[in-house]
Amino acid sequence: MPREARIRPRTDADLPALASALVEVHARDGYPVEGVADPRAWLDFPGLRHSWVAEVGGCAVGQIGLSGPGGEDAARMWAAYTGGDPSRVAVLARLYVLPEERGAGLGERLTRTAMDHARDHGLSLVLDVMAKDRAAIRLYERLDWTRLGEAAHHVEGAASVPAYRYAWPPSTK
Template identity: 50%
Template sequence: MGTPIIRPFNESDLPGAAAALVSVHATDGYPVEGVEDPEGWIQSPHVQAAWISESDGKIVGHVSVMRPQGEDAVAMWQEQSGDNDDHVAVLARLFVLQEARKHALGEQLMRAAMTWAQGQGIRLVLDVMTKDTSAIRLYQRLGWIKIGETTHTFGDDQHTDAICFVAPEA
């Protein structure tokens, strides 16, 4: 694998990002939704900004910042902080291909999103399923603060425990 770069997502990245998403789902079970229409899931109309990691012309990672859509993490943070939807966004759709891990790409993608959000005066929140322990370790290492716990509902009324986090202050 060549030296990966992080750059803003553009329309021509969609097929490669969708293929990477399907691959990550096959190896990690993440995401639990969106795999049946990976392009639609990645290119949601709620995306405010997104970045990819690319190596040798192949998309190997992705992250996006999304407008709030009633997520528990958003509600928890708004209740705790008093922020409104104009000042909160959701870090979402973070994934890195298995063969591209160990290059800190997840961290670099998150830092790109965090830097963008700080520049916009937006506080990022997220929820992560408790089974995704390496993601939880990454968030904690980057200073994200646990703000609560919830149950993530997906698919045909399936449920799994999740933890809600808020990004550190700028």
């Protein structure tokens, strides 16, 4: 019998469990490609506006965040593609779920929570996803995100990694 899961706003008390989960996800999937030398800083990054966790059995097992557009290339690409105001964009970031909790739709529920928040606040969303992260790409495409184009994600001290840029809601351009 599957354990009950809930999606809720993230709190500081969730950060130790999420940092540990991030290290596990990186070891298995190579996400994030930047590595996890300081997982807590990666999770609680400057510009973070909102974040939510997937909680199973009282423990945070995954998370998602929204940040402002800042200097994000995806936000600039969205503005060029749509002609829209980049101040009305948020960046979907830091989505992951512990491997043993996958398959129950938690990644989709986290993503839909962020999408609902964006819709309720009149925002469009953008993101970069590494080309190697096929499951994430399938999720975004299933949820009707628009692929804006390709990009190279630069990792300090390493070769760049192929990535795609997506936007939601779907554009009518």
